[in-house]
Amino acid sequence: MxxxxxxxxxxxxxxxxxxxxxxxxxxxxxxxxxxxxxxxxxxxxxxxxxxxxxxxxxxxxxxxxxxxxxxxxxxxxxxxxxxxxxxxxxxxxxxxxxxxxxxxxxxxxxxxxxxxxxxxxxxxxxxxxxxxxxxxxxxxxxSPPKEMAVIGFYALGDSKTSSWTNLFGKPYPETAKGNTDVIGELALGWYSLDKEGNLLTRSRTGWQRPDGWEKVLKAANKYNLKTEMVVHVTDGDGTISSLLKDEASMTRAVNSIMEEAVLYQGVNLDFEGLGYRDDGEQLKAVKDGFNKFVRLLAEQVRTANLTLTLTLHAPNSAYQGYDYKALGELADRIIIMAYDYGSTPEPVTLVKQAVETAKALVPPEKLLLGISAPTETAESILTKVGIAKRYGLDGIAIWRLGLVTGEMWDALRTNVIPRR
Incomplete structure (x- = not known):
C-alpha cells in the first residue's frame, strides 16, 4: 500500500x-x-x-x-x-x-x-x-492510486438519487458491476433508536430499512462488498441525551443492536449533535455518557467478532461532545465528518485542520475521512482523497451513494483501490 x-x-x-x-x-x-x-x-x-x-x-x-x-x-x-x-x-x-x-x-x-x-x-x-x-x-x-478502505453510505434516496442505481448501475432490483469497483464497503443507513433504547427501522429523520432490504445484502455479497448496519440518531429533541442518562435504556439499545448485527460484518454508530450548546461539567457529562455507551457496545461487538465504526462530527465543528482520544481506543475506526462547514467545495484548510486534530488523538490507521458528495466536485473530491493519502489515513467514507456523479466516480476510480 x-x-x-x-x-x-x-x-x-x-x-x-x-x-x-x-x-x-x-x-x-x-x-x-x-x-x-x-x-x-x-x-x-x-x-x-x-x-x-x-x-x-x-x-x-x-x-x-x-x-x-x-x-x-x-x-x-x-x-x-x-x-x-x-x-x-x-x-x-x-x-x-x-x-x-x-x-x-x-x-x-x-x-x-x-x-x-x-x-x-x-x-x-x-x-x-x-x-x-x-x-x-x-x-x-x-499521486498513484492507493489501496484504502472506501465506504459508501447507502440510503434510499428517490428515483433521481437512488443509492441502488448509483452503485449497481441498474434500476432496482437488477444488478451490474456498475461502480462496485470503487466501493469496498456499504454503510447501510437503516436504523435509529428512541429514548428508551428501542431499535427502529423507521425513524423521524427519514432513515429507514427499505422493503426488499434482503436484496441489498444479497447484491453486496455478490460483488464482494462488506456491510455494516448504521444506527443514526440526532439529539435535536434530546433523544441521545435522554438515552445516555439511563443505564437501562443504554443496555436495551446495545442488546437490540446486537440482535440485528448478526446480519452484517459490523456496526456503525452515527450519533449526531452532541455537545452543541454544552460546556464545562455539562459537556464533560455528555462525553462521559457517550463513552460509556460506546464501551458497552464495543464489548458486545468484539465478542461477536464484528467491527465497530463511529461516525463523528469533526473535532473543529460546533459539536464538541465527542472525546476523540477515548473513543479512538474503544472503536475499531472513526469516520471524521469533515464537512458542512458552510461553503462548497468544503474548505481545504478546515478539512486539514479536522484531520490534524483527530490524528493528534487517534492513530491515523484508525481514521477515515468523511467526504460529502453534494458539497464537492469531481476535482475537489480528489483533493479530499489527497488529504487522506497525505496524512496516512485508513481510507475515506462517502456521503452518500445516489449523489455521486459520473465524473466523481471516474475521478475516484483513478485514485483509490478499495480494500476488500
Whole structure:
C-alpha cells in the first residue's frame, strides 16, 4: 500500500526529468508544486539545473507519507516503503532502486542545508501522473492510486438519487458491476433508536430499512462488498441525551443492536449533535455518557467478532461532545465528518485542520475521512482523497451513494483501490 504512495514520488520526477520544462518556466525562481491539488511547502525552493528540476527530497517524501533517512557520514539519503528502496548520494550521478543502479542526469546536491534530488529519477523509478501547468508556472502532481478502505453510505434516496442505481448501475432490483469497483464497503443507513433504547427501522429523520432490504445484502455479497448496519440518531429533541442518562435504556439499545448485527460484518454508530450548546461539567457529562455507551457496545461487538465504526462530527465543528482520544481506543475506526462547514467545495484548510486534530488523538490507521458528495466536485473530491493519502489515513467514507456523479466516480476510480 505504501508502495503506491512511493509511486507518487515519481510524479515529481516527471516534472522536469521526464520532459523539458517550458523555457519561460526556467526563469522562475519559485516553482510551486501541488500533490493532489495540495501545495507542498518548501523551506528551500526547487531549482532548475541543466534543464532538470531538483526538489527537496525529504519534504516531498513526507508529503507522500514515505519514510526517509539521512546518513551524514556518507551523505546518503534513502527512502523505503518496505518493498521499494531508493538510495542517492550527494554529488553522485549513480542512484539505486532496490539496489539496481540508475544513472542520473543531474546528481543530488545540498542547497541551504537541504538535500535536493532530480525529479527524473523518481519518474523512472515509479509511475505517477505529472504535468507542468502554465496557469501558475508550476508542477501539478497526481499521486498513484492507493489501496484504502472506501465506504459508501447507502440510503434510499428517490428515483433521481437512488443509492441502488448509483452503485449497481441498474434500476432496482437488477444488478451490474456498475461502480462496485470503487466501493469496498456499504454503510447501510437503516436504523435509529428512541429514548428508551428501542431499535427502529423507521425513524423521524427519514432513515429507514427499505422493503426488499434482503436484496441489498444479497447484491453486496455478490460483488464482494462488506456491510455494516448504521444506527443514526440526532439529539435535536434530546433523544441521545435522554438515552445516555439511563443505564437501562443504554443496555436495551446495545442488546437490540446486537440482535440485528448478526446480519452484517459490523456496526456503525452515527450519533449526531452532541455537545452543541454544552460546556464545562455539562459537556464533560455528555462525553462521559457517550463513552460509556460506546464501551458497552464495543464489548458486545468484539465478542461477536464484528467491527465497530463511529461516525463523528469533526473535532473543529460546533459539536464538541465527542472525546476523540477515548473513543479512538474503544472503536475499531472513526469516520471524521469533515464537512458542512458552510461553503462548497468544503474548505481545504478546515478539512486539514479536522484531520490534524483527530490524528493528534487517534492513530491515523484508525481514521477515515468523511467526504460529502453534494458539497464537492469531481476535482475537489480528489483533493479530499489527497488529504487522506497525505496524512496516512485508513481510507475515506462517502456521503452518500445516489449523489455521486459520473465524473466523481471516474475521478475516484483513478485514485483509490478499495480494500476488500
Amino acid at each position: 505504501r508502495r503506491l504512495l512511493l509511486l507518487a514520488l515519481t510524479v515529481m520526477i516527471t516534472v522536469a526529468g521526464g520532459f523539458a520544462l517550458p523555457a519561460f518556466a526556467q526563469d522562475q525562481q519559485k516553482i510551486p508544486v501541488l500533490i493532489d491539488e495540495l501545495p507542498v511547502a518548501f523551506d528551500v525552493q526547487p531549482v532548475i539545473q541543466n534543464g532538470r528540476t531538483l526538489v527537496p527530497f525529504r519534504v516531498i517524501a513526507e508529503a507522500l507519507n514515505v519514510k526517509v533517512t539521512w546518513d551524514g557520514t556518507t551523505q546518503t539519503i534513502s527512502a523505503t516503503d518496505g518493498k521499494i528502496s531508493i538510495r542517492l548520494q550527494i554529488g553522485n550521478k549513480t542512484a539505486y532502486r532496490n539496489e539496481n543502479p540508475i544513472t542520473l542526469d543531474v546528481p543530488p546536491q545540498i542547497l541551504n542545508g537541504r538535500t535536493l534530488i532530480p525529479l527524473r529519477f523518481f519518474s523512472e523509478a515509479f509511475g505517477c501522473q505529472v504535468a507542468w501547468d502554465n496557469s501558475f508556472n508550476g508542477v501539478r502532481i497526481t
